[in-house]
Amino acid sequence: MHSEKTFPGLDQAAWEELVTRFDGRMWAVARACGLGPADAADAVQGAWLRMVESLDGIRDPERIGAWLITTTRHEAVRLARRSRGERPAADALPDVPVPDPAASVVDAEFGRRLWLRLDGLAEPCRSLLRLYALNPDAKYAQISMRLGLPMGSIGPTRSRCVSRLRALIEEER
Amino acid sequence: MTDDDHLPTYLLAALRMAAGADPVPGRVSAAARAAFALRLPGAVVASPAEVGPGVGARSEGRPVMHRFAADGLILDVEVTVADDRLDVAGQVSPAPGPDARIEVRTPGAGSSRVPSETGHFAVAGLPPGWVSVVCHRPDRAPVATRWLHVRD
Structure with a gap:
């Protein structure tokens, strides 16, 4: 359960410290959800606005980073659905989310460990994940050409490759 | 939705952060800093x-x-x-x-x-x-x- 204290001492300086700590992570999450730069900017801004409107209700400052990252993912998923032409009923707004426990992996240091592990993956996983990480706007058609994979298999292959990477990381723990 | 469904997104995000190929744009950070003034x-x-x-x-x-x-x-x-x-x-x-x-x-x-x-x-x-x-x-x-x- 959350503790009952409200957000202590949040002023402009403390807010800017939160921005410095988390906006790079939030941006990376929005982009990892497949959004282009304009939509990713909207998703990150949306997460900060959700925080502004939720300030009175935030009970657990310790988890604010996970909350911001989770909220960014929620907003990014909504924007991605909309850009695919899907329309959720009456533009349903998510409730204030429960932070995802996995949000803690969004960290540059952890990312560097992932890169080391990436070299241990077989092809096409190594090249595919490298390409995704280094070329944020890569399209399926471009990846398909560069790696010689059928376009329709890129999505499923990426999921499989991320699962393998994850298995390697879990062995390490 | 279970936690596992989000992990690939977060792993990819961590890879992207470490690669440094796509840092958060300055205007996005500026908008984030300015958002504090919008609280009521x-x-x-x-x-x-x-x-x-x-x-x-x-x-x-x-x-x-x-x-x-x-x-x-x-x-x-x-x-x-x-x-x-x-x-x-x-x-x-x-x-x-x-x-x-x-x-x-x-x-x-x-x-x-x-x-x-x-x-x-x-x-x-x-x-x-x-x-x-x-x-x-x-x-x-x-x-x-x-x-x-x-x-x-």
Whole structure:
């Protein structure tokens, strides 16, 4: 359960410290959800606005980073659905989310460990994940050409490759 | 949805951060820093309420209605985006009286209006993106809609 204290001492300086700590992570999450730069900017801004409107209700400052990252993912998923032409009923707004426990992996240091592990993956996983990480706007058609994979298999292959990477990381723990 | 469903997204995000190929743009950080000024301490946040079937459908240049409710007020907010401009019109019910102010806010600016006798208000020519409507009432807490994302 959350503790009952409200957000202590949040002023402009403390807010800017939160921005410095988390906006790079939030941006990376929005982009990892497949959004282009304009939509990713909207998703990150949306997460900060959700925080502004939720300030009175935030009970657990310790988890604010996970909350911001989770909220960014929620907003990014909504924007991605909309850009695919899907329309959720009456533009349903998510409730204030429960932070995802996995949000803690969004960290540059952890990312560097992932890169080391990436070299241990077989092809096409190594090249595919490298390409995704280094070329944020890569399209399926471009990846398909560069790696010689059928376009329709890129999505499923990426999921499989991320699962393998994850298995390697879990062995390490 | 289980936690496992989000892990691939977060792993990819960590890889991207470590690669440093796509840092957060300065304008995104600047908008984040500026967001703190948008807080409304003590405001009652109005969540979306159900509107009738079909109202949520939307297409280019056609208005979309959203209903928000809190603290005895209903805020109907109609948004229209055309030519990269956002127009917001709506009605507060029950009509809040001549001492109230309706503020239509975007992250970059706010415009205040005195509502009509019937509680209607309108603001035109805003930048598309995030928008919120606030009803400022004398002697009572303001009621603010949750931020709404509006683009073509």
